[in-house]
Amino acid sequence: MPPRYSTPAMSSFSRLLTWSTLWVAFALVALLLKVALPFVAPAFASPAVHEHFEARATGTLTTWTASESPVALQGILNNLGSNGSKAHGAGDGVLVASLSTIDPPYFYTWTRDSALTFKSLVDNFLTYKTAGLETKIQQYISAQAALQGFNNPSGGLCTGGFGEARFNVDLTVFTGSRDGPALRATALIAYAQYLISEGNTSVVTSIIWPIVQNDLSYVTQYWNQTGFDLWEEVNSASFFTSGVQYRALIEGSDLASKIGATCPNCDSQAPLVLCTLQTYWTGSYILSNTGGGRSGKDANSLLTSIHLFDQAATYYTPQDGALAEQYLRSNGTPASAVDLTWSYAALLTAYAARANNMPASWGASSARSPGTFTGGPANGPCATAINTGWTPTTTQTCSATPTLTMVTFNEVKPTKPGDTVYITGSVSQLGDWDTGSAVALSASQYTSSSPKWSASVGLTAGGAISYKYFIKSGDGTITWESNPDRTLTVAQNCAGTATQNDARM
Structure with missing residues (x-):
């Protein structure tokens, strides 16, 4: 131009x-x-x-x-x-x-x-x-x-x-x-x-x-x-x-x-x-x-x-x-x-x-823009990139992979005042499908533009689970999310952490 x-x-x-x-x-x-x-x-x-x-x-x-x-x-x-x-x-x-x-x-x-x-x-x-x-x-x-x-x-x-x-x-x-x-x-x-x-x-x-x-x-x-x-x-x-x-x-x-x-x-x-x-x-x-x-x-x-x-x-x-x-x-x-x-x-x-x-x-x-600008393009250094050796691995390694992974479940769901989102599922850490033992999610990150509920649960690394969310209203009424059940294979990594982002209810 x-x-x-x-x-x-x-x-x-x-x-x-x-x-x-x-x-x-x-x-x-x-x-x-x-x-x-x-x-x-x-x-x-x-x-x-x-x-x-x-x-x-x-x-x-x-x-x-x-x-x-x-x-x-x-x-x-x-x-x-x-x-x-x-x-x-x-x-x-x-x-x-x-x-x-x-x-x-x-x-x-x-x-x-x-x-x-x-x-x-x-x-x-x-x-x-x-x-x-x-x-x-x-x-x-x-x-x-x-x-x-x-x-x-x-x-x-x-x-x-x-x-x-x-x-x-x-x-x-x-x-x-x-x-x-x-x-x-x-x-x-x-x-x-x-x-x-x-x-x-x-x-x-x-x-x-x-x-x-x-x-x-x-x-x-x-x-x-x-x-x-x-x-x-x-x-x-x-x-x-x-x-x-x-x-x-x-x-x-x-x-x-x-x-x-x-x-x-x-x-x-x-x-x-x-x-x-x-x-x-x-x-x-x-x-x-x-x-x-x-x-x-x-x-x-x-x-x-x-x-x-x-x-x-x-x-x-x-x-x-x-x-x-x-x-x-x-x-x-x-x-x-x-x-x-x-x-x-x-x-x-x-x-x-x-x-x-x-x-x-x-x-x-x-960003700070001057009132006027003068000058033009500038030639810079240019040379063939010859090093593409990716070994040893570029990420941290661990001597032993943790057997427990702390999984953060994020559920995006708009709710009404007095509502709480819960998660339950097929393992004891999630209450074995018992709504009375389910894990309550926190609304600390909830905003009108991003209605996110979150909870972190320690699960067996590499294990396969099924789970589901439900809403418990202020009067105790429980509303389950739609079928089918969700499934997850728990991640295994050095950090022992994982994030699961969901939205369906």
Whole structure:
């Protein structure tokens, strides 16, 4: 895009975020309308039209997200790497965007899609310590180190090659957009911060930082250049691209300081990108794209707002939980790209947010925008990332795994004053299905936006249990949640802790 030098700032970043909040609110309203559409649409349909609707998921949004979450996680794993049941021909750590090979041809690995998906997987791992997920994350990091070194139509390692949007799943070059490197940096930084907290700073320094540094250098050099938007339809400046670039620079500078490195270009360019972000404000709405002959009113802005907010789907979903790119509004039939990996990742993010399991802050509160900005892009260090050896293991080991796991049960359930949520089940620690011996959950974390009840119970590690929640009202009336019984295999790990997030009642 044309350099925007000496341009007065249109508003403070806080005002931009305020309007971003309204956009997020609009997105939530749109989501609710989408949820309701299958139920209200028949009332407005022509009496002469009798479509056969495909069998779809049922229940409330809360119960649906809870049941869809494990389906979404498995959907991602099916499309991932050499062991993915649907990722035929993909290398370790390579994520297939969709199984669709024609109309549209999505059987490729996109830098953007992969980064967004792995950010959700990293968040899932940090919250739930999902078994086997850390190995997948490490394989992804190694695969990205290899991809960075490829020469392609956009250039090479240090000559703009990171702008190439997609590659074949066997890691050969496919032949751009400019958001991929920033998103990849954010995903890798999230895992790097975890490793640092576990005392594995050396792993971050030797394996992750060289990859992240290359991505940050691409951002600092090309942030003021045009590229294709989020949908790869409009070649112009993009609010989404500028937003993810700003976040990556803030996170990159923070990571560098924690490992004894520096990123001076992160610090010098972040304020310039922040100023650019403000220029997308028209006075009444955020301009998603500056070109393409369109209005600029696009979901691009909503997704950017969510991404910048450290985080804050639906009844067209078939009964098997498979998520496609689109659905026919006439009857709910999946259309376009099937098993779209990004859709599964979005579901995991939404479910975690609804359960109030939010990722760590990325530093939005530190944003300070100058009144005007001058200067331009900056070239940074660039070198092949060659260390991808993940042994010995990067996580802490224990000499003996605890035989008892303290499981924290979180149940998201709106209740009335005087109500208490209880849990009971098939083991003595849960009362052996006796409501009189059930465990009461605490409402200490309960809010109107996240009505979470919680309780921690020590259970035999590795044991299989069944359980259920019920509500006991102030007058003693007991209301059980719907069938079937819930089941759980209690985690075994060094920490002796686990979290179970539920929602269905």
